[in-house]
Amino acid sequence: MTQANENVGFIGIGLMGQGMAKNIVEKGYPLTVIAHRNRAPVEDLVARGATEAKSMEEMASSCTLIFLCLTGSPEVAAAVAALKPGLAKGSVIVDCSTSDPTVTQRIAAELAEIGVDFADAPLSRTPKEAWEGTLDCMVGADDAVFARIEPVIATWAAKIVHIGGIGDGHRMKLLNNFISLGYAALYSEALALSRKVGIPIAEFDKVIRGGRMDCGFYQTFMGYALEGNREAHKFTLGNAYKDMRYVESMANAVTVTTTMSSAVKNAFALAMANGGDGPEDYVPHLSDFIAKANGIA
Known part of the structure; x- marks a missing residue:
């Protein structure tokens, strides 16, 4: 898919996520975000051109590629469970959190059963680099999924390493x-x-x-x-x-x-x-x- 037909979702617009999401929307991708506790990042991103989803299922049904930038595996598992009813076959979820690799592989297997791909793409550096679009990223994904997600990751990462298969990024x-x-x-x-x-x-x-x-x-x-x-x-x-x-x-x-x-x-x-x-x-x-x-x- 290209910028014209890849609709990107972003869950977790906190210290790192807000800067990452900012770069995605400013570099030409349609972006959907969702609020958690703090509305200020949502309002900032909407002002930059993003759309706000009212529910996780709404985000799932409107996006082809969804990034997660959450605290850890429990939060990632909960987010995926909430998205799952609305996910279309062929969509991709990318976990940018620092997560437990065993949980990553389990979630990937569960999503594969409904035709949804999963990748792990955790980050290195700080919120400053997230805002500047110069993070480091290490990706665990099969080759076809990596080829699809790499251009979007490149909006917020200056160094991207395809480290191996699912779980290897984490x-x-x-x-x-x-x-x-x-x-x-x-x-x-x-x-x-x-x-x-x-x-x-x-x-x-x-x-x-x-x-x-x-x-x-x-x-x-x-x-x-x-x-x-x-x-x-x-x-x-x-x-x-x-x-x-x-x-x-x-x-x-x-x-x-x-x-x-x-x-x-x-x-x-x-x-x-x-x-x-x-x-x-x-x-x-x-x-x-x-x-x-x-x-x-």
């Missing part, structure tokens, strides 16, 4: 998040230790920044830890904890030891258990919880 996303969230846990402990031995964060940063240990994730993390910008990396501690539980589950299923991933998960569990479960508690704020656990105000 497997790779969990590996990606294991590394990034591992950095967060490592930085948080290193900063606590640095302060304990009398090296201020600003001096620590002078050594790391611009050296071999520097990277994009370090810079956004330090946007909070050093500069105090609470919105430097808007990915919640709750989502990080969920993702690390998925990583641990994936490792358990194939009998891989989880020495490092369980340690990272437990760092986020500590934050969650001590009040870091709010909607504006973001990954760089982990440094505060690790500092407090070590007696640093």
